[in-house]
Amino acid sequence: MAQLIGGLATSHIPAIGGAIHKGKQNDPYWKPFFDGFPPIHQWLGKVQPDVVVVFYNDHGLNFFLDKMPTFAVGAAATYSNADEGWGIPTLPPIPGCPDLSWHLIRELIAKEFDIVTCQEMLVDHACTLPFKLFWPEHEIAPVQIVPININTVQFPLPTAKRVYKLGKAVGEAIQSWDSDKRVAVMATGGLSHQLDGERAGFINKQFDLQFLDSMETNPEWATQFSDLELVEKAGTQGVELLMWLAMRAALTVSASGVRKVHSNYHIPISNTATGVLALETV
Numbered sequence: 001m002a003q004l005i006g007g008l009a010t011s012h013i014p015a016i017g018g019a020i021h022k023g024k025q026n027d028p029y030w031k032p033f034f035d036g037f038p039p040i041h042q043w044l045g046k047v048q049p050d051v052v053v054v055f056y057n058d059h060g061l062n063f064f065l066d067k068m069p070t071f072a073v074g075a076a077a078t079y080s081n082a083d084e085g086w087g088i089p090t091l092p093p094i095p096g097c098p099d100l101s102w103h104l105i106r107e108l109i110a111k112e113f114d115i116v117t118c119q120e121m122l123v124d125h126a127c128t129l130p131f132k133l134f135w136p137e138h139e140i141a142p143v144q145i146v147p148i149n150i151n152t153v154q155f156p157l158p159t160a161k162r163v164y165k166l167g168k169a170v171g172e173a174i175q176s177w178d179s180d181k182r183v184a185v186m187a188t189g190g191l192s193h194q195l196d197g198e199r200a201g202f203i204n205k206q207f208d209l210q211f212l213d214s215m216e217t218n219p220e221w222a223t224q225f226s227d228l229e230l231v232e233k234a235g236t237q238g239v240e241l242l243m244w245l246a247m248r249a250a251l252t253v254s255a256s257g258v259r260k261v262h263s264n265y266h267i268p269i270s271n272t273a274t275g276v277l278a279l280e281t282v
């Protein structure tokens, strides 16, 4: 059976792509953010996942407001990158893992998740940037991916409780996949940020740190909040932290729990509180 080796999470601000492109990692503005990654690079070099299941949110590229699935699972052989207008460099297509995609899709539907299956799926910065951050030496990361899109763009959003259940079901499906592959789960987005409206620039450090701590010590903590409570606490785009919750829930299938490899928190990049986290299943 496949082995679920751990989880990764990072913010996905488009400006990061510009900084990587221009080689600004050591500039004073960027260094505290990029300094969060080398310990995780070391760990990834050791554990070498073959496949990464990525919880991310499309920002209006592949799904627009006229048709917005709550949960959508990619089942493509490759995922082409495009973006929704930020001007960051486009990356080469990322290879998919249709075998795991279809296994996940079958298992999720059997467990009553009414997902959309996508045999074609364009992916934006939320799906591509994290791979440049976690595998900076590679033009495309040496892994196959299964993208799972969670709607955090158009209200109503899925509840945190529902996202947690989805993540757990994904973890169970990975463990029951008949394969000798090593699989990691990844979350992209957050932490607290609001890009528009009266509260544009809103950041909530206290909430973010509590949330980060819950990833280690109390994974269900954030499931107490409704979608609007999450907006209040984390900002209209800070609700992207639902992706982190799904990633963490997937790891609860590890009977002996998880060990933190490394985390980092830095305010701000752009208008956003940034976080990075790696957890290893024990």
Ligand code: DHB
Pocket (backbone or CB within 6 Å): 012, 013, 014, 015, 059, 189, 190, 193, 195, 237, 240, 269, 270, 271, 272
């Ligand atoms: C920013 C953050 C995001 O999550 C995003 O998708 C786009 C922009 C930002 O902080 O600039």
Ligand code: FE
Pocket (backbone or CB within 6 Å): 012, 059, 126, 189, 190, 237, 240
């Ligand atoms: Fe975003």
